[in-house]
Amino acid sequence: MSFTVNKEIATFGGKLLKLSHESKATNTKMDVNVYLPAQYENDPSATKIPVLLYLSGLECTPNNASEKAFWQPFANKYGFAVVFPDTSPRGANVEGEDETWYLGTAASFYVDSTTSKWSKNYKMYSYINDELQSELASYLTKLDFNNISISGHSMGGYGALMIFLKNPSKYKTVSAFSPVANVHDNKWSELCFANYLGQEKSSWDQYDILKLIKSYNGPTPEILIHLGTKDPFLNELKSKLILDASKGTKFEGKVDYNFVEGYDHSYYYVSSFVDEHAKHHAKYLGLADN
Amino acid sequence: MSFTVNKEIATFGGKLLKLSHESKATNTKMDVNVYLPAQYENDPSATKIPVLLYLSGLECTPNNASEKAFWQPFANKYGFAVVFPDTSPRGANVEGEDETWYLGTAASFYVDSTTSKWSKNYKMYSYINDELQSELASYLTKLDFNNISISGHSMGGYGALMIFLKNPSKYKTVSAFSPVANVHDNKWSELCFANYLGQEKSSWDQYDILKLIKSYNGPTPEILIHLGTKDPFLNELKSKLILDASKGTKFEGKVDYNFVEGYDHSYYYVSSFVDEHAKHHAKYLGLADN
Numbered sequence: 001m002s003f004t005v006n007k008e009i010a011t012f013g014g015k016l017l018k019l020s021h022e023s024k025a026t027n028t029k030m031d032v033n034v035y036l037p038a039q040y041e042n043d044p045s046a047t048k049i050p051v052l053l054y055l056s057g058l059e060c061t062p063n064n065a066s067e068k069a070f071w072q073p074f075a076n077k078y079g080f081a082v083v084f085p086d087t088s089p090r091g092a093n094v095e096g097e098d099e100t101w102y103l104g105t106a107a108s109f110y111v112d113s114t115t116s117k118w119s120k121n122y123k124m125y126s127y128i129n130d131e132l133q134s135e136l137a138s139y140l141t142k143l144d145f146n147n148i149s150i151s152g153h154s155m156g157g158y159g160a161l162m163i164f165l166k167n168p169s170k171y172k173t174v175s176a177f178s179p180v181a182n183v184h185d186n187k188w189s190e191l192c193f194a195n196y197l198g199q200e201k202s203s204w205d206q207y208d209i210l211k212l213i214k215s216y217n218g219p220t221p222e223i224l225i226h227l228g229t230k231d232p233f234l235n236e237l238k239s240k241l242i243l244d245a246s247k248g249t250k251f252e253g254k255v256d257y258n259f260v261e262g263y264d265h266s267y268y269y270v271s272s273f274v275d276e277h278a279k280h281h282a283k284y285l286g287l288a289d290n
Numbered sequence: 291m292s293f294t295v296n297k298e299i300a301t302f303g304g305k306l307l308k309l310s311h312e313s314k315a316t317n318t319k320m321d322v323n324v325y326l327p328a329q330y331e332n333d334p335s336a337t338k339i340p341v342l343l344y345l346s347g348l349e350c351t352p353n354n355a356s357e358k359a360f361w362q363p364f365a366n367k368y369g370f371a372v373v374f375p376d377t378s379p380r381g382a383n384v385e386g387e388d389e390t391w392y393l394g395t396a397a398s399f400y401v402d403s404t405t406s407k408w409s410k411n412y413k414m415y416s417y418i419n420d421e422l423q424s425e426l427a428s429y430l431t432k433l434d435f436n437n438i439s440i441s442g443h444s445m446g447g448y449g450a451l452m453i454f455l456k457n458p459s460k461y462k463t464v465s466a467f468s469p470v471a472n473v474h475d476n477k478w479s480e481l482c483f484a485n486y487l488g489q490e491k492s493s494w495d496q497y498d499i500l501k502l503i504k505s506y507n508g509p510t511p512e513i514l515i516h517l518g519t520k521d522p523f524l525n526e527l528k529s530k531l532i533l534d535a536s537k538g539t540k541f542e543g544k545v546d547y548n549f550v551e552g553y554d555h556s557y558y559y560v561s562s563f564v565d566e567h568a569k570h571h572a573k574y575l576g577l578a579d580n
Binding site: 010011013073228230264266275 | 303306357358363518553554556561
């Protein structure tokens with residue numbers, strides 16, 4: 001299987017590809033945007049371009065972050081690609097998938113569903129962590145999927161941390177904007193997890209970053225986290241629990257947690273700190289600050 | 291009259307205000323976004339903050355450019371404010387104002403209408419050039435409306451050039467992304483001008499930048515223009531006519547015209563060159579490049 005190029009857009013010296021492909025993991029067509037820095041086309045020797053996966057939050061398509069988060073100028077400056085996956089399967093025709101803004105469409109929480117109702121399509125963990133990467137590696141051959149890192153916002157900040165922690169050594173580092181910290185105490189994830197994984201809450205633990213951080217046994221880069229003091233979802237997110245959970249683990253002292261004064265939950269906030277996150281990822285992807 | 295603050299958003303160190311006010315020029319409520327750089331609040335001595343007016347194109351509200359054009363980090367770096375006005379009155383209830391995407395709502399072409407049908411509301415030239423500035427000067431008293439410049443995109447690129455050329459000495463400089471050049475040979479402006487100014491085409495000349503540039507008698511800063519080679523509207527825009535029209539005028543050699551390879555008409559394109567435009571405006575607004 002390969003990709004359809006729906007649009008190719010020159011931006012910030014490089015190129016944004018709006019792609020779609022048929023996913024075996026989700027049994028649906030999936031959209032994904034990929035930003036290629038200038039050297040992807042211009043530098044014949046550039047065959048090992050690092051990749052950042054950026055997971056968006058509830059309600060987003062791949063286009064929101066592509067348009068408003070402003071990763072592109074920094075990706076082009078440092079020389080990494082950015083992959084913007086979708087936030088769920090779409091059009092899977094699962095009953096109720098479009099009824100609640102934090103369940104179903106655009107609300108996958110990046111897990112692999114095990115329930116009969118959702119499991120045919122809602123396999124976003126496998127999609128993001130395996131299928132999408134191997135498909136893109138075959139299609140965009142100058143990208144180096146052995147040198148990757150991961151970031152995300154809100155539900156996607158949770159997804160980035162969860163996927164990083166479940167795969168020691170796979171991702172060079174992780175960062176998150178306003179991540180959902182506790183899937184056992186969050187009305188969004190509680191509804192999703194009950195649907196995708198069932199009522200037995202112990203089955204949720206495999207995706208619980210507050211537990212995963214304690215059992216993690218792998219390299220420990222710094223983890224960069226931002227959260228705005230005026231985030232309207234502070235009570236759902238509880239992002240600081242990640243810093244607290246790192247105490248006594250290999251990540252103690254490695255969580256760079258920033259509670260930034262006055263900022264909210266929007267892309268106006270995310271874009272304001274993308275430069276710092278880009279610098280963080282560039283460092284761990286082995287790219288010089290120029 | 292004053293402004294209602296609908297939202298105040300921390301972004302890139304400064305603050306984006308989403309304002310609305312009752313306009314005497316348009317007889318409607320008007321929305322306007324204003325980005326204030328950090329020193330507006332943080333520097334007690336900053337009482338003379340320069341202002342850039344940014345006029346958006348067809349179909350836009352003040353929010354599109356605020357979210358996608360990426361002026362804010364550069365405005366904050368150099369220390370100027372950015373005013374994002376709306377592109378027309380809204381809800382004026384003029385018959386037909388919502389029927390065609392390039393007539394009426396979001397398609398004012400920034401002129402003062404003289405026809406009985408439109409002239410009660412479609413007075414955007416007076417609104418942008420006079421009323422909005424004096425109202426904002428009273429409301430945001432640290433802004434210096436004696437040190438202003440103007441830019442815009444598409445219809446707004448036309449508007450910026452037209453307003454600059456009609457007001458020698460008022461604006462320190464002007465720049466434009468993909469401006470409509472010839473209002474006498476453009477299906478969008480032809481429909482709008484016939485409606486707003488009447489069928490007598492000589493009445494359009496007062497807003498014709500290709501004529502205004504020839505009669506202009508004032509200071510001549512450089513004019514910065516970008517246009518993408520893959521702009522789908524090349525045949526409507528004909529932006530290069532502005533460079534051609536400058537020959538033999540005071541602006542000969544002063545039009546920095548850039549026909550940029552591969553770029554389209556979207557905010558992906560605009561945002562890619564906003565850094566150059568910001569630097570251009572900062573220079574003429576007397577702000578150091580830091």
